[in-house]
Amino acid sequence: MKQHEYDVIIVGAGSAGASAAIYSTRYAMKTLMLAGPMPGGLITWASDVENYPGFESINGFELGKKFVDQAIKLGSEYKIETVKAIEKNDEMSFKVMTNDGEYFAKSVILATGTNHRKLGIEREDEMRGKGLSYCATCDGFFFKDKIVAIIGGGNSAVEGANDIAAYAKHVYIIYRSELRAAPIYVENLRNLKNVSEIKGANVIELIGDVSLNRVKLDTEFNGSEYLDIDGVFIEIGYIPNNELAKSMGIDLTTGGYVKVDSGMGTNISGVFCAGDINNASNQFHQQVTSAAEGAIAAQSAFRYIRGLDWVVEEN
Numbered sequence: 001m002k003q004h005e006y007d008v009i010i011v012g013a014g015s016a017g018a019s020a021a022i023y024s025t026r027y028a029m030k031t032l033m034l035a036g037p038m039p040g041g042l043i044t045w046a047s048d049v050e051n052y053p054g055f056e057s058i059n060g061f062e063l064g065k066k067f068v069d070q071a072i073k074l075g076s077e078y079k080i081e082t083v084k085a086i087e088k089n090d091e092m093s094f095k096v097m098t099n100d101g102e103y104f105a106k107s108v109i110l111a112t113g114t115n116h117r118k119l120g121i122e123r124e125d126e127m128r129g130k131g132l133s134y135c136a137t138c139d140g141f142f143f144k145d146k147i148v149a150i151i152g153g154g155n156s157a158v159e160g161a162n163d164i165a166a167y168a169k170h171v172y173i174i175y176r177s178e179l180r181a182a183p184i185y186v187e188n189l190r191n192l193k194n195v196s197e198i199k200g201a202n203v204i205e206l207i208g209d210v211s212l213n214r215v216k217l218d219t220e221f222n223g224s225e226y227l228d229i230d231g232v233f234i235e236i237g238y239i240p241n242n243e244l245a246k247s248m249g250i251d252l253t254t255g256g257y258v259k260v261d262s263g264m265g266t267n268i269s270g271v272f273c274a275g276d277i278n279n280a281s282n283q284f285h286q287q288v289t290s291a292a293e294g295a296i297a298a299q300s301a302f303r304y305i306r307g308l309d310w311v312v313e314e315n
Contacts, residue, residue, distance in 0.1 A: 005104045006032045008301045009096050011083050011244065012111030014041020015287040016275025018067035019294030020109045021076035027302040031076040032103060034083055034096070040064020041113050043287055050141065052287050086248055094270065107270045107301040110245060110258065111294060114238035114276040114285070119151065123206045131212030136160030136233040145169050146230035149215060151203055153178060157235035158185040164233070165192045172227060174198040174217070206232070238285065240277050253279050264297035270304055272297040
């Protein structure tokens, strides 16, 4: 096999991509992991992670680095290069083009993940990790006995409000029009005594010196435009990084997520997909589910290359 020819090329270096690289190298496949400017994925945004098995508490950046380092140690090649396009040349050959060169592979695993949808207001990036988070499920426990606000009206926001209400002293959920979450989630939320709804409002300013302690609304609530809080969770959805998938003609859901089967396979033979960008695992955007999907995708790539049929044992 030539220098730029691989059994599998993995696009992405978060928990899904790194897990895929770990397993593919253990299957003795020549593996290349390509990542853009944020190796480790969205978890690098988290100040502390306490729900990943094996670590009682770990900094998100450190966890992401451990993912990548382990894959490299086991034999995966790793390059920080942005993939521009992927072409299928024939039945068992893909050309992967980056800003720096071209690579060839027998199979491809897409693990490009998602980005949090932002509010787009001033100081949003500055306050991230200083009282501002994009994941109530991940970071809610750190606001035990605190007053917090959740921004959004969909499933992510309402589920997040339900979760964090178990820890927080009080939770405000701020949304523009209606709660669009599943009725059962809304019903549960409205049965909680420590949750208040602020309907028809937008957060227009983030206030605080060392950390976030107040937000300004575009309308009054209880006679004031200002809301004193200890933290804010922005839960207005995700934006799947699906540009490569789109350009390849891979089937997507209406929300833009890659459709996969139980083996993380796409509608294009030899292309697999793992992590937050796909529609597997109930789209539960967690490191543990992404890592599991990466392992499954690597196994599927191995079976594809070896021409092995997929066999599911029946009870």
